[in-house]
Amino acid sequence: MRIHPLITRSDDLQALVDRLSKHPFIAVDTEFMRENTYWPDLCLIQVASVDEAAAIDPKADLDLKPLLSLFVENEDVLKVFHAGGQDLEIIHNLTGKAPSPLFDTQIAAMALGHGEQIGYSNLIESLLGHSLDKGARFTDWGRRPLDKRQIDYAIADVTHLATVFPRMVEKLRKTGRGAWLDEEMERLADPSSFAFPPEDAWKRLKLPSRNPAVLGRLKALAAWRETEARSKNLPRGRIIKDDTLAEIVLHPPKTQDDLGRVRGLSAGWRNNDIGARLVAALANVKPLDPEEMPERDPKRPGLTKDAVLVSDLLKLLLKIRAKESGVAAKLIARSDDLEALAAGVRKGLNMLSGWRYEQFGKDALDLVEGRLAFAIENGKLKMSRVAEPESVDA
Template structure:
């Protein structure tokens, strides 16, 4: 089992990896006490059937530079293979400004190849690699050194089995002609904007029961302050104040420290100092926000006049298309898209790209009355009208 602790060792491994068509990659990190993930380990494996072609890279080793790995990530001739890549890619983008390219995500590919919704790595190892995983080290502290033998074995398995899974899925995509479908989904992961959190947009993730523009203006200011504060100090946003406390503050509109002291949900640390001052300034800014700058909530979908019978037919059509194609239904069209189509909306993901081929085209034909659905036993078929 190879553990890389020097830049020279990493450069040698990456130089060899660059001679192969792909390399599998995974990471271990911690995020419980920080805003940004702390990279603790990088696992790499080249094509092959033994652990000798795999390595653990210790980014915490003194003096080690990840530059050789970043150069490999930029190499257009080597596919970087991940499973459920979003968090891994976020780490490399935030820390180094690099997104591996070209990239392949086996979770997305598995959903396209008939393995169900957001299939886990362990499931693919069992079904494709015909092996089992020891998950006992899954929630260990990856920042502690030295790593235990169990930790190292667990971490290495995340890239060694991934070779078999990738090769199988890549062949399936070539056989079915669906590689382009996966590429469309991966394009979202390759977009740097996916990993940028804008404080002024943080309020959009806060669930509220009010659509009052003034109330939402206060929510926006409180969420922006929290995001800025958490990012600048690299602490979880929940350590500043949680969503329920944020909504309470937007409702009670505290004007001074005494008012803050009456909050039921605010953490003790947030009732004084910089956080308390930031809260009061945010509430004041929200209350004084000019009318032409108040936030507006897109309620268009809430006000949709959904044809319930048509929505039900679209669900039946989706089920038929899912069984026919083997693609996970949630990947093709979530329930909200079906309702939107049934209400006459056409600017939805299910009607674009590869989804249009699988489902969208027939969904539009069904809405226009050009096709109908018929059942024979447990099979639903499309018939022309």
């Protein structure tokens, strides 16, 4: 594989994109810094085909549009990532779109017996049999110039990714599990995962209250913090931490002077501009409208003591089935769906349709409905069928 020097010129990038566009897939990775900013600071983009690999310097004076167009507009080239959530967020921030089509090797690894969140180094070691150099892992990617070791380290990520991807696809083909991943890949590329208006920021916060007045304050204050963080390009927690925000929501200040007594805020909030804006954000806040009230999750009704025990049995069954099939339990079923099944829910559960039903849902349904039982035989746990399974629409 040909390894290019760091690309810092638009004409070199355009030529690279022209060549990459002729391949059925490319491996993609990024290096960024985010410790002190709201928006990720993109420092490097790495791409590779089976023939060549390169790192592109987004901080250089070059036009990234051809590369970004390849990511989000060219439907003929599959974009391959590993644990690509933050990479996808960066591309979405730059283009308003997610790469398409895409493939994430960490998700694929869940279907191939590598566990739920296998790291890139461990995946490479498992599939290729050698360890990666981690020496530049915590480098400051924002500093210039980047030395050869840093660039080599970054490019290695995509060269190995371009090598393991075809092997994983072949394993998925042989096991017939490729289609199992379609839903997960679609979810990963959902634009709503990357962009949301400030007025929806409250939905990401956990507050044990269904009081409309409290939730109205939460909505207002979360939107205020989101706007402050974006405008200053600072992490949300640098504006105000979640627990401090929750304290103010539950016990709102009557005046700005009261902010000086809030744990987590300095005395300066009594009279500074940001404190004034916080108090203004809470002024005349109305209770959350009934149509905005979060619905109680129909999949998670209150569990009786017996249902809790059934849920525990389902989790045990899931562990057994996951081990037998070599598929990560998280890919088959989630805990809240197991609890819902234990509580009597039968509709809207992924485990009761498609491949999940065949691999686990059928037995899970039999267990909760008394057609499957656990037993101990010669000191070992086994399952025994006590009645013939009933068919359901999958």
